[in-house]
């Protein structure tokens with residue numbers, strides 16, 4: 709029983725270290741899991757939408773920013789806005805799941821703008837708003853299609 713003997717000698721230090729390590733490793737596993745869980749649904753949605761944003765219907769990139777920038781003759785800074793992200797239709801914070809039927813692919817710009825609002829509008833309403841903005845030319849700084 710070497711562990712028990714050791715904890716008899718250094719009970720508080722050992723407990724602290726074990727609890728700390730457990731917390732950290734559970735935390736890392738949880739973060740890795742919750743992050744990873746969006747990758748697959750996002751990439752399925754990206755393919756299903758043929759690489760176009762669910763909201764603004766602009767092309768997106770998922771791996772190669774520079775290639776995308778040179779293809780559309782825009783700066784890397786502009787291209788950053790068109791990065792493909794996994795978007796929760798029912799907002800994650802409100803309990804929206806990361807299952808496939810709740811995930812669409814949206815460009816970083818549309819995604820961030822929706823969630824920067826105090827009350828993120830429902831997807832259909834948000835899409836209409838972006839349609840109107842796109843028609844007026846006041847959504848993205850550049851238009852790719």
Ligand SMILES: [Zn+2]
Nearest residue numbers: 761764815818
């Ligand atoms: Zn978009």
